[in-house]
Amino acid sequence: MTTTLNPRRTIDELKELRALTGDENGAQRVAFTPVWVRTRAWLREKLEALPVEVHTDAAGNLWATLRGESERALLIGGHMDSVPNGGWLDGCLNVLAGLEILRRLNDQYRGRPPVTVRLVDWADEEGARFGKSLFGSSACSGNLDMNEARTLRDKQGVCLPDALLEVGIEFERAKESGVELNHAAAYLELHIEQGPVLLDLDLPLGAVLGTFGVQRHAIVFKGQAAHSGSTPMNRRRDAFLAAGKMAQEIYRIAEKHGGVCTIGSCTTKPGIVTSVVEECRITLDQRHLDGAALAAMLADARAASERFAREGNVQVNWERLWEIAPMPFHPELIDACDVAIEETCGVSHRLPSGPLHDAAEVARAGVPTVMMFVQSLHGISHNKIEDTKEEHLELCVRAFDRLADKTIAWIGGAK
Amino acid sequence: MTTTLNPRRTIDELKELRALTGDENGAQRVAFTPVWVRTRAWLREKLEALPVEVHTDAAGNLWATLRGESERALLIGGHMDSVPNGGWLDGCLNVLAGLEILRRLNDQYRGRPPVTVRLVDWADEEGARFGKSLFGSSACSGNLDMNEARTLRDKQGVCLPDALLEVGIEFERAKESGVELNHAAAYLELHIEQGPVLLDLDLPLGAVLGTFGVQRHAIVFKGQAAHSGSTPMNRRRDAFLAAGKMAQEIYRIAEKHGGVCTIGSCTTKPGIVTSVVEECRITLDQRHLDGAALAAMLADARAASERFAREGNVQVNWERLWEIAPMPFHPELIDACDVAIEETCGVSHRLPSGPLHDAAEVARAGVPTVMMFVQSLHGISHNKIEDTKEEHLELCVRAFDRLADKTIAWIGGAK
Numbered sequence: 001m002t003t004t005l006n007p008r009r010t011i012d013e014l015k016e017l018r019a020l021t022g023d024e025n026g027a028q029r030v031a032f033t034p035v036w037v038r039t040r041a042w043l044r045e046k047l048e049a050l051p052v053e054v055h056t057d058a059a060g061n062l063w064a065t066l067r068g069e070s071e072r073a074l075l076i077g078g079h080m081d082s083v084p085n086g087g088w089l090d091g092c093l094n095v096l097a098g099l100e101i102l103r104r105l106n107d108q109y110r111g112r113p114p115v116t117v118r119l120v121d122w123a124d125e126e127g128a129r130f131g132k133s134l135f136g137s138s139a140c141s142g143n144l145d146m147n148e149a150r151t152l153r154d155k156q157g158v159c160l161p162d163a164l165l166e167v168g169i170e171f172e173r174a175k176e177s178g179v180e181l182n183h184a185a186a187y188l189e190l191h192i193e194q195g196p197v198l199l200d201l202d203l204p205l206g207a208v209l210g211t212f213g214v215q216r217h218a219i220v221f222k223g224q225a226a227h228s229g230s231t232p233m234n235r236r237r238d239a240f241l242a243a244g245k246m247a248q249e250i251y252r253i254a255e256k257h258g259g260v261c262t263i264g265s266c267t268t269k270p271g272i273v274t275s276v277v278e279e280c281r282i283t284l285d286q287r288h289l290d291g292a293a294l295a296a297m298l299a300d301a302r303a304a305s306e307r308f309a310r311e312g313n314v315q316v317n318w319e320r321l322w323e324i325a326p327m328p329f330h331p332e333l334i335d336a337c338d339v340a341i342e343e344t345c346g347v348s349h350r351l352p353s354g355p356l357h358d359a360a361e362v363a364r365a366g367v368p369t370v371m372m373f374v375q376s377l378h379g380i381s382h383n384k385i386e387d388t389k390e391e392h393l394e395l396c397v398r399a400f401d402r403l404a405d406k407t408i409a410w411i412g413g414a415k
Numbered sequence: 416m417t418t419t420l421n422p423r424r425t426i427d428e429l430k431e432l433r434a435l436t437g438d439e440n441g442a443q444r445v446a447f448t449p450v451w452v453r454t455r456a457w458l459r460e461k462l463e464a465l466p467v468e469v470h471t472d473a474a475g476n477l478w479a480t481l482r483g484e485s486e487r488a489l490l491i492g493g494h495m496d497s498v499p500n501g502g503w504l505d506g507c508l509n510v511l512a513g514l515e516i517l518r519r520l521n522d523q524y525r526g527r528p529p530v531t532v533r534l535v536d537w538a539d540e541e542g543a544r545f546g547k548s549l550f551g552s553s554a555c556s557g558n559l560d561m562n563e564a565r566t567l568r569d570k571q572g573v574c575l576p577d578a579l580l581e582v583g584i585e586f587e588r589a590k591e592s593g594v595e596l597n598h599a600a601a602y603l604e605l606h607i608e609q610g611p612v613l614l615d616l617d618l619p620l621g622a623v624l625g626t627f628g629v630q631r632h633a634i635v636f637k638g639q640a641a642h643s644g645s646t647p648m649n650r651r652r653d654a655f656l657a658a659g660k661m662a663q664e665i666y667r668i669a670e671k672h673g674g675v676c677t678i679g680s681c682t683t684k685p686g687i688v689t690s691v692v693e694e695c696r697i698t699l700d701q702r703h704l705d706g707a708a709l710a711a712m713l714a715d716a717r718a719a720s721e722r723f724a725r726e727g728n729v730q731v732n733w734e735r736l737w738e739i740a741p742m743p744f745h746p747e748l749i750d751a752c753d754v755a756i757e758e759t760c761g762v763s764h765r766l767p768s769g770p771l772h773d774a775a776e777v778a779r780a781g782v783p784t785v786m787m788f789v790q791s792l793h794g795i796s797h798n799k800i801e802d803t804k805e806e807h808l809e810l811c812v813r814a815f816d817r818l819a820d821k822t823i824a825w826i827g828g829a830k
Binding site: 134151177193194195196197200212225226227228229230231232233235238240241244245246248251254255260261262263264265266267271272273274275276277280283294310319323353354355356379380381382400 | 566608609610611612615627629631641642643644645646647648650653655658659660661663666669670674677679680681682683686687688689690691692695698701702736768769770771772778792794795796797798
C-alpha cells in the first residue's frame, strides 16, 4: 500500500527548507515577510511535480487539490510560517508529511484517489508579528473577530490589513475563504508535540484528544505603599504577599482538576526596594480539555485570590484577557489515529494538546478532525533547539500516511 | 524658661513654606533644584533676624551658628529638601523647630548661651535625584563613598559632581565639611515618624533608640521557560513559584527575630502569559536595630531561598545591593529625650527608626546623638497626604525645646 512513500525524502526536504529559510538563531519564516513568501514559492515548486491544482484563498491560505472520484475531501494541513528564531519542525513538518502523502496517493491511484485530497498551508498560524494566532484558519472557519483583527498592529505600527495587502490579500474579504471547507469530510494534522509528555513516556507518537480550553486573566492585587523600614509587619497591606500565595495555590488547583495553570508574569508598583508593594499584577493562564473542569479551575482560583486578599487586607480585581472553549477532536478519527500509530510502532498514547492549532479552528467549523503528535526531544518548541529524532520523523510520516488511508476509507464508508 | 518659645510660629512658617515650594501634588523641594535654592534663600531670610553666623560648608550643608560661652556646640539638624511630591513636614519640621529654639535661646541668653548652638540644614538627605540619600551628612561624617558618588547620574544623565557645581559645590572637596563637627558635643533631630507606631499607640511623641541596620539584596531565581499549555505541572521549573514562597517566608522571619523584611519589587522573564517564568528577580530589604539579629534574619532568608530553589528544581543567586550597620543613639540622650517628652505630654515611648536619617551619620562620626519622633497621622511619608495634628506639632516643638535645654546642661556637665 505504501510502496512509494519515502519518509527520508520528507526529512531531506525539511533540511533543505531549514538551509533556505533559517539562520544560526533558528527558523525565520514569519508570516507575510519576504522569507515566508520565498518559502511558499519553494513549496509551489515541489507541488508542480504533481497533478494538483494550486491556489491561494481569500485569507492567504495555500491549497493544493488532488481531485478524486468523490468531491468529498480529505484535508491535510499545517503551516509554513514560524515564530522568529523558531524550530525547524513546528508547522512545516505537517505540510511536508502531507506533501509526501499526496505523492503516494497520486502514485497509488494514478492521479485519481477515491476522495479528493487537499493539502493546506494555513497563513499565519503563529501570529508572531501581530500577536494573534490562527489568522488563516480562523478566517476560513468563520471565527475570526474582524473588528479586533482590523486594528492589530506590529511593532513598527503597520496594521494587519496593510501587511496583508502587501502579499496580495484583501483583509475585508478574508472570510470568503470559508468556501474552501464546503466539501471537507475530514481534517488531519501532524505536529511536533511542543511538550515533554511523549518524551517522558519514551513513546514516539500520540493521538491527540483535542485542544485545551483556555481561560486567561490578569489578577491585580491592590494594597498600600508603605516605607520598608518604618512599617511594622502587622500593619502592612502587601500586594505581593497575596500574589505570592497564588504562586503555590495554582499548583494545588491544577492537581485537583487535572489541568494546567501558569502565572507567566508579575509586575509590582511602586516596585522599589524601600516600599511595600502597593499593586501587584499577575497573569494567570488556565487550560483544560473539559469545559466544566476549566470553569471549576477558574472558580477555585478566584475564590483563592479573594481569600488571600482578605487575609492580607488588600483588594483584588480580575480582568479577562482571553478565553476559548475546549475543542475535542472526532472520536472515530482519534480511534483511527491510535490504530495507525499502533500498527506503525506497536504502542500509542492519547493526550490533549495544550497549545492551540489550526486543527482546532477546522474542528470548530464542524469538520471531523484529529491530530497526531510526534515526540519532541527536549519538550521545547518556539526555539532553535526544537528537535525530533530522525527515526521518529520517519515513523510519524509512516503513521500519518496510514491515518490518511484509514480516513479515506472512513469518508467512503460515511458517504 | 521657655517664655518666648512660639510653636504656633513654627506651624505658620511650615505653612508659608508649603505655599512657597509645594503644589497640588505636594512638596517639590528636591535638592539642588531651583525650588530648593529658593527654599534656602527663604530660610536665610528667617535667620537674618538672629545674631547668627550663616555659611554653607564644602558639602553644601547650611550652618547657622549662635556663639556661646563655650565653643563646645549643640547641633540641631534637619533637611529642607524633599522627595518629589513629598510631604509638608518631612525634614523641614526639624529645621524650623530648630530655628524656633535658636530664637528662644537667643532671647533667654541675650545672644550668648552657655554653649554654642548650631542649626544645620543638611544637603540632599533624600537622594531623590541621584538615588543615594544622606549626601551632605555622610560627606560631613566622612562616610561618603566618593568613588560611588562620583559616578551617580540622574534620569537626564547629569552626574552628581556637575549638578553640585551648578549650585556652587565642588564635589571633590565635599569631605572638607568634616571640620564642622570639630567642636560638636551633641546632635538633636526632630522628625515626623514616617510609620504608624505612635499612631497605633495614640501617643504624640517618642524617643528614638537608633536607626535600623539594613541588609538589601536582589534574589534571582532561575528556572526554565516552558509553554503554559504543553508543560505538565510536575515538569515545570517555575522561578515565580520559588519567589512566591519567599513572599510568605519573610513574614515568618521578621516575626521570629523582631525586625522588618520587605520584598519591594518583582520582575519576571520572559514575562509573557503563555510561558512558565524562567527568571524571577525580587528585592529583599531587611532591617533590625541589633546587628546580630539582622545577620540572623539574612541567614534565615538565604536558607529559605535555597530550600525553595531545591524544592522547585531552580537555581538561586543573591546579589548584595547595599548594607549599613545599625546605629544606636546615645543612652543618656535617649533618657533625656524620654524625660523631655514625659514632662511635655505625660507619657513617652521608645522606638527604633526604620528609615535612615542624617542623625545616623552624625552618630557614626562619634557625636552623641538622639532623635525625637512626632506622630504621623496616616503613618505615611514621602507623599502629599503626610500630616500631623497641629496640637502634636505644638507639643513636639515644646518637647524638643526642653530636650535642647537638657542637652545644653548635659554638655556643660560633661565638659
